[in-house]
Amino acid sequence: MGRNKGNLRSVKTRKKDEYFFDYSLLFVVLFLLGFGLVMVYSASSYDASTSKSFNYDAAYFLKKQAFSGVLGIVAMFVVSFIPYRFWERFATLGYLVSAVLIVLVLTPLGIEANGARRWLNLGISVQPAEIAKLAMILFLASLICKMGKTIRTPKGFWVVAFVPVPICLMVWKITDNLSSAIIIFGIAILMLFVASPDYKRFFLIGGLVAAAAVSVVIVLQNMDTAQLQNAGFRSARIMAWLSPEDYASGTGFQTLQSLYAIGSGGLFGKGIGQSMQKLGFLPEVQNDMIFALICEELGIFGGICVILLFVLLIWRCMVIASNASDLFGALLVVGVLGHVAIQVILNIAVVTNTIPNTGISLPFISYGGSSVMFLLIEMGLVLSVGRGIRLKEKV
């Protein structure tokens, strides 16, 4: 805590302004974004330049991603200069709209890609799940503020815990996107954790989830092949997670290819652009598997540097959240922090086969327009909350 105050004080001495703007956070975000563009180009250029569906254009993915990035940066700056309190009035509307958008995926507006219907054609293609994440952060922050002291009661706890459930179920069942549902629920639990003074219930929830996971694994391990085939693709992924080399040609293929990429990186990697695994071996390399490519090309050095950048980003969010001028601002930042942290952790956990394979992109770096744009809008909110910190009062 003392260190955070010191940080802010040094900012104050440098800047005579009464208000604070977190340039280090801005720098980290822009750096990750720029680095992401380089890696997306490295990952996709070979495939794009040899494939007819991308017009043999090596920069096909780079151009699309850069366009989303520029749009997102503009949105981020706009949002960062609007006092975040302004958005509170849209909280309920946002929650409802995000729910409607998810349902719209089922209409002809929905776009199917890679075997899943997850996108909406609204002029540009948008993933409703990304909107839902932002809407959920806004709605929960607003709700918890309105509840006031009720949040300390068991009733308050269960209300907040139940709010994300309908959205999560819709994201999971309608857009067939379990990973996003887990992330949304994770964000909600984190915000509840920060708002509630309680610890016991969270330990209990955490313990139950862990126990459930362990028992599923034990049950699956004792199944024979015939039963496994009936158990569906998610259980197959769990089996592939436990022993990827036994499922090398099927469900374990991507994981194994990811491990080849990571393992062959060594200390300093093969050099940027020199990846072999991106030449068609590692599926979704510019997307969910981009961290494996970073490890292959830049080695463990590059991999740890990227993790440290995220640590810095999380750290700055934490500083802003703890110093936010009101609870609403603090909760908004906590929600964004949770969003980024959960995705980073799950993504790296997947590429290193620490958890079963599920499609989660790496924030700011993975290819994906919606994800980048909404993350940048969220960062705009965080910067806006940061601007609201009144330094004079603190001193």
Added chain:
Amino acid sequence: MRNRTGNRKKIIVATLLFLLLLVGLIGRLVFFMVFQSEYYSRKAEDLHVRERYIKAKRGKILDRNGVVLADNVAVCNISVIHNQIKDKEKVIDVLCEELGLSREYVEKRVNKVSSIEKIKSNVSKEIGDKIREYNLAGIKVDEDYKRYYPFGELASKVLGFTGGDNQGIIGLEVIYEEELQGESGVILTTTDARGIEIETKGESRKEPVNGNNLVTSLDYNIQQYAMQLAKVAMETKEAERVSIIALNPGNGEIYCMVDVPEFDLNQPYDLEEWIAESNLQIQTANLQNTEEKQKILNQMWRNGCINDTYEPGSTFKIITTAAALEENVVSLEQRFYCPGYIMVEDRRIRCHKYGGHGSVSFVEGMQGSCNPTFISLGLTLGVEKYYHYFSKFGLLNKTGIDLPGEAGTIMHKKENIGPVELATVAFGQSFQITPIQMAATVSSLINGGNRITPHIGIKTQNEEGNTVKTYTYKTGKKLVEEETSETLQYLLEKVVDGGTGSNGYVEGYRVGGKTATSQTLPRNSGKYIASYIGFAPADNPEILALVVVHKPEGVYYGGQVAAPIIRQLFENILPYLERM
């Protein structure tokens, strides 16, 4: 504000939890990228690198004067690369037309989704070049070498031939495989997941090491001439097979080894012509049966000089004589009486001369090839001694010739030899040996008494003609005394000079020799084997030749059928050898 303090604490707890998880993941990265890096790098490389082999040029086989007996010619292998084909119809048309293949066959291969599909191998270079000139994307013309035998059937069973991967199948090609084959090179290329080469990654290349040339003791001229003689004999005598071996009795170097009917080394699986040429009764209908066909092929490839045994007959009297001389149980003047038969125990063994030779000296007995004379010698020696010499002369072992599949001797067990068996063995019956064993043993007895190892491989040379390896063979085990050897030379010269081998006489040369006529089994078949061993010069042998004529029609005596063949051979090659 108390509330906010509680929130702050929670925010920090949550952040630290996240940081803890990230540290755990860094640990995971260290595990994969430091400790498991080697394992996964290797796995990844296996995935990315394709190996392509470059065949090494097989070494040539040369005769003693450098005439190339087995050579290589450039051929082409035609394949298609599915995903490089642009004009599929044109590709199919060209391949059908130039290679003479059915459209169905070509279409199936062109349409197959694979990285590379072989259409036809061992296509002549002209056709390969012609296909290359079409310049069609997706057709790959690879240069390769194929074995080529310039003289077709010459020494076919000795040289042997090679299979599809240029590996030796029979003959010298098998025995000297390691030296001839060389070491294939390899091109390592990096490819993407579709198998397309990544040009920027370059390729690493290990050049092939070409095989060494094998210099043999064979003499092209002698081999050629001997084959002609054998062919003529086979034709005129309607014989089943004729084998001729000629070697240097002093060191075991084989000048020629003929076993007609030979086969065309460039078409080693083509039976038709061979069957037409041979006097064997083979039903061509049997060729449809794969197993039957393989049997006939094996028969065609068999080298009768070393793979088969025969009853040597009277030529074996040389061995009996050597043993008797060595044991001093006979002198040249010693007299024998032949009434036309000899009684051994209760058996009456006939002499080939009806009415008998009467009273003869040992020299005369030799000249007349008198059976009772040699049976007496054998019986005088006794089983113990006779078997001792049979074994000492190396007749129970193989000669050790550098050709595959040498057959062993078929002989009675010592404990089963009674006087009757001993008597028959003494004049070369009731057991079997290979022609090469016969030639090698007689060579060893008349060359001064040193056991030789018959052989063909002399040395290997690299492409520049420098010697890489010289082969050495066991020689020198003393079989008989010098004096015994000289006596044998004298006796055998007498056989040619006024004896049964007079048809082996070559004007202007001192020639020694011995004829033989043996019945084939079963005894009552009326078929015979006529053979003759000759050597020259008789007092200092430089060449020894053995001819075996299997199942001649009409006159079947060795003296009439076999001896003239060696005479003609010697007439031509003795002057030639003197120049050598």
